[in-house]
Amino acid sequence: MSVSFKTISIIGLGYIGLPTAAVFASRKVKVVGVDINQHAVDTINQGKIHIVEPDLDKLVHAAVTEGYLRATTKPETADAYLIAVPTPFKTSVNDLHEPDLSYIEAASKSIAPVLKKGDLVVLESTSPVGATEKMSEWLAQARPDLTFPQTHGEDSDIRIAHCPERVLPGKVLVELIQNDRIIGGITPKCSEVAADIYKIFLQGKCVLTNARTAEMCKLTENSFRDVNIAFANELSIICDSLGIDVWELIRLANRHPRVNILQPGPGVGGHCIAVDPWFIVSAAPEKTKLIRAAREINDAKPEWVIEKVKLAIADYLMGHPEKTVRDVRIACLGLAFKPDIDDLRESPSAAIALKIASQHSGTTIAVEPNIQMLPEKWNTRLELKSLHEALAHADILVLLVDHKEFKSMPAELLSGKHYVDTKGVLTVQI
Structure with missing residues (x-):
């Protein structure tokens, strides 16, 4: 474990943020979780959870009881900040669903006052291409006394990276640890520093790339699944109109070695x-x-x-x-x-x-x-x-x-x- 990460702050304690915080804390690292939901904060500080995920309650209870995990509504000084907040849609215009980055912007501006030289900021939220760079710009605007990778490259005071989660609800704790992580820094050094933090608990590999490719990779993975589900859904509609049992049809078709x-x-x-x-x-x-x-x-x-x-x-x-x-x-x-x-x-x-x-x-x-x-x-x-x-x-x-x-x-x-x-x-x- 890198000695530079004595305290880690997780911004957003939902379905991804809380399990991530708990896993870090289980490795005896001090974790400060931040969420604007006072009920979630109070629940976590009681050693309980406000979401359903197998075995998470035990992990959170142990982490809080042992003093490695604490929740608050306002960011505090840490060595690394992992942002795991929602990225919903804005109002759809012309059938285009434009991403809403306001939560990421708010999270960025909330941690800006407590940033110090040498800190790492990782965006975990699933994001459109360019969001990590945008986050870095928001931080730079809020902290002109610090340098950032978009202007100072490898010599920047703050390291910025994107590392999207790749977990399945119901198996989050297992997949957080076992799955490979795609880590995309704004610079190669940013990628390396970000990889160091995930190596605290990760059993899978840290695969390094740049921020834009990491962002697109997560979107590509889910789009691939969406296209394949659409095929199955369209097939079910066709079969219904033709009086065919789609479930039997799929079972039969899947006996082909390449289907x-x-x-x-x-x-x-x-x-x-x-x-x-x-x-x-x-x-x-x-x-x-x-x-x-x-x-x-x-x-x-x-x-x-x-x-x-x-x-x-x-x-x-x-x-x-x-x-x-x-x-x-x-x-x-x-x-x-x-x-x-x-x-x-x-x-x-x-x-x-x-x-x-x-x-x-x-x-x-x-x-x-x-x-x-x-x-x-x-x-x-x-x-x-x-x-x-x-x-x-x-x-x-x-x-x-x-x-x-x-x-x-x-x-x-x-x-x-x-x-x-x-x-x-x-x-x-x-």
Whole structure:
């Protein structure tokens, strides 16, 4: 471990920042976590966590108890600062989703007053190409008494780099340690210094490049997955129109030694795959026909699912002429953007459930075993219930996420139910 990193500050204590802080602290390095969310700060300082991630609670509790991790709302002096804040969209204009760098800008300006010569600043937030350079410019404007790599190269007082996370929710602690990291400095020395900090805990390799290539690498990885998911989603729509079981079709096609079709679903969600391709499209709108088409296919899938739900309602009422639409009870199984996590960010499943609740005059139930309550900001007619309650009372099941609880549902409780299955779970069981 490099002796220069006695204290590390993590700016943003969400799904990436908090696990990163905990992993550093587990290596007996002093970590100061910073977040504007007072509830998150208070929770962490109690040795608890405000998100769901396997084994993270134990790691945070140990780090706080042993005095290696502390959270605060204002940055303090450290030797390295890792920025892990959101990069959402601005308001879409002409169907272009322009990235919003205001969180990165705010984080940069918040640490600027405590920077000192020799410090390292790493941008971990998934960012459009050029964001790391922009961050360095914001820091330079705030601290004209220090020198930065865009003007002083290898002789700069402050080192700047980009190192995007490459982890899977539900396996963050394992993948943080085991996965290779792409590290792109504004100068080669910046890359080397940034690599030193990750070597504190990293078992994978530190692969060095420049900042722009590192930024584009993360966007490329997620765009690759998005294009392949779009193929599966489009295939599911085609198969539905032709009366073909898409799940069986994919199983058969994947027996070819050079074919590996992904599984379709209700869309694409999360803070990466549903977002990152638009950063590339925004940067080169005339040159990104395939990437944009894939995004549009995946973004349109939730509406297709909702239309299937409307057809299921009509089919149910044909068999129950004594009932009206108001009598039909719908249960949406799953709200998270992927199985067995609590993360609702950019979730197509949540969007589908919310829209069904807003349009359906009857009862709409949501089942999400990984959360205790619905977000207050939703303020909808959607009711959060247990799986047992949903199976007992719902007339139509809409399977949106293949949580482990849904894969093990007793077959007898599913008998006679109408359903829309976006993940091939009920198709197998009923």
